[in-house]
Amino acid sequence: MLIHLRPAIVMMALFTLLLGILYPLAVTGIAQVALPGQANGSLITSNNMVIGSSLIGQNFTSDRYFQGRPSATSGTDPNDPSKTVSQPYNASNSTGSNLGPTSKALADRVAASVESLRKQGVTGAVPADAVTTSASGLDPDISPADAALQIQRVAKARNLPEADVKALVDNHTSGRLFGVIGEPRVNVLALNLALDAMKK
Template sequence: MLTHIRPAIVMMALFTILCGGIYPYFITGVAQVAFPSAANGSLVSRNGAVVGSALIGQNFTSDKYFQGRPSATTGTDPNDATKTIAQPYNADNSTGSNLGPTAKPLVDRVTASIADLRKQGVTGDIPADAVTTSASGLDPDITPADAAMQVARVAKARNLPGDQVRSVLDAQTSGRLFGVIGEPHVNVLALNLALDATTTK
């Protein structure tokens, strides 16, 4: 019996060390050398302090900033642990609304979002991503159309010419990968940081 148990124990120990120790450390080392930013979460810093990640959106609410698409993430109510409350861009609880296209709560929320944009003076077609949540609730990007719709509000809040704000937006707009993959998009955090850097010079 010992002749069967010993090889099993040796193999288990060997593969534990190999797969649970050596391999992960090797891959981590390769990633740190080859892709240090991505390996560490694509963190974004300003003045030496980490202010976010390029991969996770943030809940910008001030009129001075471009705002991301709505987020359906939730979190525990700090006043009652048995309840959950809306916590936009809660990275601990990535989720969509899971509401069907005809669900009344979804229709009511989208209708209210459209009405709010109209009150802000937005005319014409409203981009879908401006009033709908992403599947993760953490999408860091918006469409150029969504960003362009916000230029007037941001320019007014910062007392800047619209053309100046638009030039920052144009500089921060990313095209399709290799010209064919994906869609043009704008990283909201990067755009807001660029806007801050431009207006504080």
Template structure:
């Protein structure tokens, strides 16, 4: 019996070391050399301080900033851990709302968001990504149409010319990768950092 057990145990230990230690460390080492910024989390640094990642959205509540896509992430309620409360961009609990297109709750939420955004100075038509959450709830990017819909409200809150903000959105818009993959997008954190630099 030991004759059959020993090779199995040796193989288990060998493959645990190979696939659990050697392979991950090798891939991490190659990534750190070939793509150091991405391997480090695509962090955005301003004045020597990490302000976020270009891969994970942040919640900007002030009307002086461009707003990200809505987030459906939640966290335990501090008063009752058996319940949850909204916690936008909670990376520890990434999730979508799982509400389908015929959901009355989704329809009511989109209608309320539409009214709130129009009251905040957003211009119509509002794109879908301004009203619906992403699958992860952590999407860092919005469509150029979403950013442009916010220009009037942000310009009013900051006392800036709308044309300058439209030019800023255009400058911050990333094109499709190699011209065909993905959609044009604007990273909200990068856009808001550039916005703070406007005089």
């Protein structure tokens, strides 16, 4: 029996060392040298403090800021641990709403979001990402069309010319990767930091 057990133990130890320790260390080391920012979470700092990541959205609610895509993430209710409550952009519980296209709750929520935008003076077509959540609930980006809908509100709240805010949005709009992959997008946290840096 030992003749069969010994090679199995040796192979398990070898592959644990190789694939469980050496390979992860090598990949981590290469990543730290080649792409240190991305390897450490694509963190964004302001005044020498980490304030977020360019990969995870944040819940901006003030009219003075551009707001991200709606988030369906939730968390534990602090008053009753057996229940959950809405916690937008909760990175420890990345999830979508799991509501399908025939869901009345989804249709009602989207209709309420569209109605809220109409009350703010938005006319015409509403971009899908302005009223629907993503699969992760953590999207850091919005479409240029969604950002354009918010320019007037942000400019008014900050007493800035709309043209200046629009130029800022244009400067923070990223195109498709290699010109073909993905969609144009605006990183909300980076845009809001640039907004705060503008002279009032």
